[in-house]
Amino acid sequence: MDVATIGVYFLDQGNNKVQIVEVPVPGMQFNMMTEGDYPCTIEAFDAAGASLGNLELPESAAGVLDYSSVADTAAKIVVTNSAGQAVEYMIP
Numbered sequence: 514m515d516v517a518t519i520g521v522y523f524l525d526q527g528n529n530k531v532q533i534v535e536v537p538v539p540g541m542q543f544n545m546m547t548e549g550d551y552p553c554t555i556e557a558f559d560a561a562g563a564s565l566g567n568l569e570l571p572e573s574a575a576g577v578l579d580y581s582s583v584a585d586t587a588a589k590i591v592v593t594n595s596a597g598q599a600v601e602y603m604i605p
Contacts, residue, residue: 518534519537520535522535523600532578533555533577545570547568548572555590556572557587558590589602599603
């Protein structure tokens with residue numbers, strides 16, 4: 514991962530897990546979470562674009578989202594950071 518480039522990054526961990534990291538300014542990175550001072554929202558969608566609901570990513574998970582609960586039906590995960598920027602992760 515290039516921490517010199519601003520953005521949201523998805524690092525596949527295998528076994529229906531992905532680490533979600535935000536680089537708000539070059540050289541800084543933070544694990545994303547759905548709680549705390551700068552929470553993101555995480556929503557799963559099926560192949561037809563229907564929402565499968567929101568997913569939780571607590572601070573204790575250190576940015577690693579376990580999407581096992583929707584892995585059989587989800588095609589993508591959309592993460593919206595606290596600034597409102599939405600980024601898609603296509604599930605492999």
